[in-house]
Structures are given as C-alpha cells and as structure tokens.
Amino acid sequence: MDEPGIAIVTRDRFLASIEARRGQAGAVAATIAAAYGIDLPSAGRWAGGADIAFAWAGPGEWSAIADRPIARDLAGRLAGQAAVTDQSDGWHLTEVSGLRVRDTLAKMLPIDLDPAALPPGAVALTRAGHIDLRLRHLSAGVYELAVFRSLGADFAGWLEASAAEFR
Amino acid sequence: MRLTCPHCGNRGIEEFAYGGDADRRRPDGEPFGQAWMDYVYLRRNPAGAHREWWYHASGCRAWLVVTRDTTTHVVASVQEVAR
Numbered sequence: 001m002d003e004p005g006i007a008i009v010t011r012d013r014f015l016a017s018i019e020a021r022r023g024q025a026g027a028v029a030a031t032i033a034a035a036y037g038i039d040l041p042s043a044g045r046w047a048g049g050a051d052i053a054f055a056w057a058g059p060g061e062w063s064a065i066a067d068r069p070i071a072r073d074l075a076g077r078l079a080g081q082a083a084v085t086d087q088s089d090g091w092h093l094t095e096v097s098g099l100r101v102r103d104t105l106a107k108m109l110p111i112d113l114d115p116a117a118l119p120p121g122a123v124a125l126t127r128a129g130h131i132d133l134r135l136r137h138l139s140a141g142v143y144e145l146a147v148f149r150s151l152g153a154d155f156a157g158w159l160e161a162s163a164a165e166f167r
Numbered sequence: 168m169r170l171t172c173p174h175c176g177n178r179g180i181e182e183f184a185y186g187g188d189a190d191r192r193r194p195d196g197e198p199f200g201q202a203w204m205d206y207v208y209l210r211r212n213p214a215g216a217h218r219e220w221w222y223h224a225s226g227c228r229a230w231l232v233v234t235r236d237t238t239t240h241v242v243a244s245v246q247e248v249a250r
C-alpha cells in the first residue's frame with residue numbers, strides 16, 4: 001500500500017517535567033545518564049527511545065516521555081537536584097506522519113519545518129495558532145505534537161481539518 | 168518582526184510577549200508621589216535605540232532583553248536575563 005498523505009494517531013504516554021534547581025543541571029544530567037543511559041539533550045533536541053525519552057523543554061528544563069509511569073522514579077533519583085512533577089494527565093499527544101505531513105503542519109506552525117532546519121532528533125517549542133505546542137521530530141517525517149490536554153480537542157479539530165485535503 | 172532567541176533560534180514575533188522598557192527602575196523606598204507616577208505611567212518612547220523586555224511565551228519561556236531601533240525595527244542584540 002502506498003504511504004498515506006497523512007496519518008494521525010493519538011498516543012498515551014507517561015510524562016514528567018524536570019526542572020533543575022539552581023546550579024544543579026550538571027548533577028541532573030549525571031543522574032539521568034547513570035540511571036537511564038541517556039545524555040540529557042541540549043536546547044532544541046531530544047534523546048532516548050520509544051520506552052523512555054527526554055526532551056528539552058526550556059533552559060534547565062526537560063520533559064520525560066515514557067511507556068510506563070516514570071515520575072515517582074525520577075523524583076526519587078533527582079531529590080535535591082530537580083523539581084519533578086507528573087504531567088501524564090496534562091498533555092494531549094498526537095503522532096503525525098505521511099507524505100504531506102509538513103504541508104499539513106505548515107498551515108498553522110510558524111516555524112521552518114524543512115528537515116535541514118528541523119531534523120529528526122529536534123524539538124521545537126512553538127505554537128499552532130494560539131495553542132502552545134511542543135514538537136518532537138521522532139524519525140524522518142514522523143512528528144509528535146504535545147499540547148495541553150484542555151486544548152486537545154480544539155487542536156485535534158484543527159489537525160483533522162488541515163489534513164482533510166491530503167487524506 | 169522576528170527575534171533570534173538564544174535558545175530556540177529565529178522566531179516570529181507572534182511567539183513573544185512585549186514586556187516594556189528594560190531600563191525602568193522601581194523607586195523602592197520612595198513615598199507615593201511623583202517618582203511612582205513616573206515609574207508607572209511615563210515612558211521615554213525614544214525614536215531610535217531602545218532596550219526592552221521580551222518574553223518567549225510560546226517558546227522556551229525565557230525573559231530576554233532586546234536592543235531594538237524603534238524607527239527601523241533592526242535588532243542590535245538579544246540577551247538572556249541571568250537566572
């Protein structure tokens with residue numbers, strides 16, 4: 001079967017925010033590397049895999065995205081180094097892919113989506129219209145879009161409408 | 168107008184919120200009077216170089232100090248505020 005013009009899948013993941021305490025970013029990175037074997041990514045990047053990943057979420061901040069509950073484990077390991085908050089209920093996650101995925105996203109996202117500017121491994125904190133959004137470029141042409149859950153239905157409506165012509 | 172965030176790169180102005188003149192100073196310790204009136208209400212509104220706060224609201228949520236020419240919108244510098 002040909003690759004679809006656009007494919008949209010809602011994802012359930014366990015999320016936690018990590019905010020390094022003042023001067024503790026290095027210690028946080030060391031803890032994460034020792035515990036999960038992942039180097040905390042620098043600005044505009046994510047690292048890890050489908051089981052657990054860490055996405056840059058701002059200066060000194062990261063988001064953990066996992067296939068299992070993660071916040072309690074992180075909070076224990078990072079005690080004194082970072083504030084950890086379970087965000088699993090807070091975000092609406094969508095995975096989009098397909099031949100016309102960038103044409104769809106370009107209708108609302110004000111950033112350069114060309115793989116030269118936003119390659120796999122990249123994270124962009126931006127907005128879709130008035131909805132703040134975190135984008136992860138997972139693998140070539142596959143994107144994860146995270147918005148606050150209260151805006152998820154609105155966002156899904158926009159995404160469906162924008163994708164309709166590429167179905 | 169676009170700003171180059173030190174963390175996120177070059178972004179459109181719709182991602183940012185304006186925070187006003189970066190050189191104003193609160194007249195802490197002054198009794199309520201002219202100094203507070205000036206601080207709250209009066210702006211220099213220069214034609215030319217201006218240092219101003221910008222917040223990357225839809226991005227990394229960092230506060231930035233931007234030096235901008237108000238007559239041309241040419242941005243001379245964007246600096247992160249020390250955390």
Ligand SMILES: [Zn+2]
Binds near residue numbers: 229
């Ligand atoms: Zn930024």
